[in-house]
Amino acid sequence: MSNHQSIEDLFSDDSNGAAGKETVQAKFKDKQQEVKIKEIERATKKKADNAGIPYINLVGFPISPEALALITEEEARGLSVVCFYYDGKQLRLAATRPDNPQVLSLAKELAAKYFCQEEVYLTSEYSLNYALNIYKSIPRPRLMEKGVKITEADLNKYSESFASFKDLQEQIGQIPVTEVVTMMMAAAVKTNSSDIHIEAEEKEIKVRFRIDGVLHDVASLDKSVWQKIISRMKLLAGVKINIIDKPQDGRLSIYLTNDRIDIRVSFLPTNFGESVVMRLLRSSAVGLEFDDLGIRGRAFQQLKREIERPNGMIITTGPTGSGKTTTLYAILKKLNQPEIKIITIEDPIEYQLKGVNQSQTTEKYTFAQGLRSIVRQDPDIIMVGEIRDLETAEMAIQAALTGHLVLSTIHTNDAAGTVPRFLSIGAKPFLLAPALNAMIGQRLVRRLCEKCKKEIAPDDDTLVKIRELLEKLPEEEKNKINLNKMKFYQSSGCQTCQGIGYKGRIGIYEVLTMNAELEKIILGGKVSEYDMRANGSKNGMITMVQDGLLKALDGITSAEEVFRVAE
Template sequence: MPSDNQSIEDLIGQANNDSTDESVQIKLNAEEKKIKLRNIERITQNKAQSLGLSYIDLFGFPISPEALSLINEEDARKLSAVCFFYNGQKLRIGAVNPENEELRVLFKNLLIRHYCEGKIYLLSENSFNYALRFYKSIPKVKTIKGDFEINEEDLLKFNQNILNFKDLQGYMAGVDITHIVTVILSAAIKSSASDIHIEEEEGDIKVRFRIDGILYDVAVLDKEMSKKIISRLKILAKVKINIADKPQEGRISIFLTKDKIDIRASFLPTAHGESIVMRLLRASSLELTFENLGFMGRSYEQIKRQIGRPSGMIIAAGPTGSGKTTTLYVILKTLNNSETKIVTIEDPIEYQLKGINQSQANEKYNFAQGLRSIIRQDPDILLVGEIRDLETAETSIQAALTGHLLLSSIHTNDASGAIPRFLSMGAKPFLLAPSLNAIIGQRLVRRNCPKCKIKEAIGAEILSRVKELLEKLPKEEKDEININNLEFYKGQGCDYCHGIGYKGRIGIYEVLVMNNEIKKLILAASISEYEIHNCAIKNGMVTMVQDGLLKAMKGITSVEEVFRVAE
C-alpha cells in the first residue's frame, strides 16, 4: 500500500490531469479524511502507550446494544466514555479521558453491580463519536432497574392477605402476572426465607422457599406464566434474556426502609426449561454479634481470646450452609478498626464490608493466587473464603507463620475433622501444628418460636442420652445445671411462625483450641479425628451437641432439633 503522502500526491496529480475534476476532488477529500483519522488514531495509540494505558479503535468494532446500554447515552456524552464489550463476566469501557474521577466511580459501581472484572481503554474523540451512533440502535423500551424496590406498604399488604406462607397458592390465583414476581419476593422476605426456588417442570412451575434450612413448597403456577416470570427476573438480575441453554448468574437489590437485601440469582437450564435459585442476603445480618450468633460461656471466652492474637490461623469448620461465612464476617467486623489493614479473597463476595478490602476470586484468579497477591498488600488480617486444595492450604499456613492472622473455612463435619483434612491435602505436619490457633466447628439449629413454645416432655430413652452427654461437660458448665431437674421446650406452631413451631436460627458451636497435646498428635502424622476429638474434650472443649443441649435447656431450641442437626 502506498504511503499517506504518496496517496495524496497521486490524487493531486490525477486531479491536474483528469477531465472530471469534481469526481477526483471528492476522492481526494475522502482520502485526506481517512489519512487524518488514521493519524489521530496513531497519536491516540502512542499516547496510550506513553501513559501505560490500553488502547482501542472502535471503528468497525462489533459493539452490542447490551454492552452499550450499561452506560446510558446522557452519561456517555458527559463522561466521553462508552461500554463497548460485556459478556456477563468481562466488561470493557473506552474513554477519551480514562483518569476522569466520575468515570472511575461509575466503573467501580458497574463492576460491583455486575460482579465481573473490567478494564478501561483510551480511545480517540473520533472513535467515541463513532460509537455514539449505536445508541440509536438500542430499542426504546421502559427501563426496569436492577434496584428493585419493595416498600413496607407492599410487605404489609402481603401480611394482611396471607398470615401463613402456605396460603400463597390461593393468593396467587388473583394476582396479575405482572405482579407475581413482586408477590413472590415479598412473601420470601416476610417469611425470612434464605432462598427462593422457581423450577420449571413438565406441566407447571413449582415455587419453593428455604426457611431456616428446610425447603417448603409454597405454590404451583401455570406453565404459560414461565416465560414472563423468568424474563422479568432476568431483566432484574441483568442477565441475557434470550439465553436459556447456558447457566447464568446475576444480582438484584431490594431496598426496604430499614434494610437492604442483595439477591444472588442463578439460572440453570433443565430438561423442562430453567431452574432459578435466588439467595437472599440481608444487610442487617452484618449487625450480628458473637452473642446473637449463639456463642456463649466457655466457647465465647475462647473465641474472644483467639481473635485477639496477632498471628496464626482460625478456621471455621462445617458443612455447606452451617453459617461459616457469617461467623468469619462477625470476626472481621469485631477486629475492623483504623489501625488494622484487613484484606479478603472470596468467591463470591456475599456482603460489602465497609473499611475492608474485598477481592473476588474467579476461574483465573483462585484463592491461592489471590492470597499470594494480598499478602503483598501489607495486611494485618487476611480472610480466605475457603481452603479446598494443597496450594491454598500451604499459602495460608505460610501467611499465618509470617505474622498474619488468617481466617478461613473448611468443609468438615466438626472441628476435629479439620486437622485430618489438612493432612489429607498434603499439608506438612511440622508447619500445620504451629500455624493453627483454633478451629470453630458449627451447625445451625432452628430457634423455638417465642410466641408458641411450651414445655416439652421427652421420652425416657432420649432423656437418658441427654443426661449422658451433659454428664461429660467440663466441671464449670456442669456445676451451672441440675441434671436431675431438666426442662425443655418446643414450639407448637402459630401464625407468627407460619405454623412451623420455629422462627429463625442460631448457631451451636465447639471451639477446639490448640495445645501441646494436640500439636504432638499432629506431628505424629498418622492421627485420627477420634483421637483429636477425645484430646480436645479432655482439655475442656464443649462439643456442638452439648452446646445445643445447653441452648435447649434455656428454651432457645428443642432437643429434637439439636439431635437432628448435630448427631
C-alpha cells in the first residue's frame, strides 16, 4: 500500500479539519502558480530565441537602485520597460516589447546621455512587475549618477586659478579638503594627463601627473589631511573605506558637456599609507585618423595596402603605453563602412567606436572564448585586444586563414620580435606564415612645444651616433636629407607646456610586411629576431629609431626624446 496521498485524499481527510484544508489548498495554489510562472518564462525565452534577441528573468536578479533609477517609474510603467543593469560602460534594458520604437528610442537616448552601449532584452510581464515593485525601495529623489560631476564652470574656475604646477600647489593648500580631489581631477583634465598618482611618503603626500607618458611632480599634501582625502576617493570609487591593508580597485566618472571621462582607481597599501593611482580615459578620445598616426612614406603605403586586404593578420607590437590600441582604433575607423561588420574583444573597452560591435573580457569570458564566439557572428574584421597564449594565437591564425582580417597586439620590443614570440608560445610555422600580413613596431615620443622650440647643436658624440643610424636608411630616404647639414631642435619650457618643453605625443614606427623570402624563413621553424630584422632592412624597412630621427629633423620631436624611448 502506498504511503503517498493524492491531492483529493488530502482534501477529503477529515482529520485535517477546516484549517488543514485551507493550508493544503493554499499550497496547491502556490504550486500551480509556480508551474504557471515557469511555463510563462519558458515560453518567453523561446520567443526571444526565435526572434534572435536576449532574454532575462528579473526575478532574483540583483538589480541596483542606480540602474533602475535611470528610468522614472512613470516612464517604466508606461512603456513596460526597466533598466536592470548599468556599470558605466554598458546599459541593459528589459521590456515586454523590445521591438517597441519608443523603447528602442529610449535605449538610444540613455546610451547617448551616459556614453555607453545599450542592449534591450525580452522579459515576461511577471518578471517586469517584479522589477517595477523595486521602485518602492528607491528613496526620492531617485536619479543618481555614478561618479563625481565636474561642470564646465568648475573646469573654467580651476583653469583660471592656476597657470603652472606652482599655482596648483598654492591653490590646493587654500581650498577645503572636500574640494582637493575635484581640483586634482580638473587639473589633470586641463593638462591632458593620463594618470594621477597620489603616493604616501614618510612626511608628506606626493601628487604626480603622467603627462605624455612621463611622470611630473605637481603638488604635495600635508599628511594630516590624507585620511579625509583618501576616504573621499574611496567613496567616489565605490570601494570599502575601512579596508586599508588590501589592494582595491574602483571606478568613477566625470561628466562633461558632450563627453565623459571614466576613471579607474587603484588603491595599494604601502609602508607609509595607501598609494592611489587614477587612470583617466576620455570616451571621445579616439580622434586620430589613420592618415594622422605619423606613419610615413613607403611604410604608410605598405600598411595601407595590407589593411585593405580581405583577410590575414595585422599585429602591432610594443610595451604597455606605446600606443598600440590607438593604432588599432585608427585602422578600424578607416575600415569602418556600412557594408563591413567589425567585432572586437577587448580588456577593457577603452573607447566607444560607432558602428563597431565591442565586447569585453571577464574572468569567465577570455580572449580565446570570445574569439571562438565572434567567428560565428559572420564578421569581416576582428580585433583581439591582445594575444597572450597559444589558444588565442591559434584561434586568431585560423580566423585569418578563413577569410577574416584580424587585428591584434603582442608584447615584443619591435616588429622583428613578432614571429619569434608567436613560435615561442607554440604557434605552428606552416599556419603562421600564410596568415601574417604585417607587423608594426611602435613607440610614442613627445612633441616639442611649438611656443618655445628653438634650434640646437647636438654634441659631437650624439651627431656621430645619429649619422651612423641615418647612413643605414634606404637610399630613397637617405637622398632626401643632407647628413652634413642636419638641424635639430629642443624646447626650453614655457607657460604653454607647463615648463616641460613638450606638449602632445606622436608615434614612431617600423612596418615589416610579409614577402616570399620571409615566409620561407618562417617555414624553416627556427626564426631569430636578427633574421627578421635583416629581411626587413633588405626590403627597405625604416626602423623605429630612424623614423624618430627623421621626425626630429623635421622639428617634431628631439633626438634626445627618440633615444629615450626607442633604444
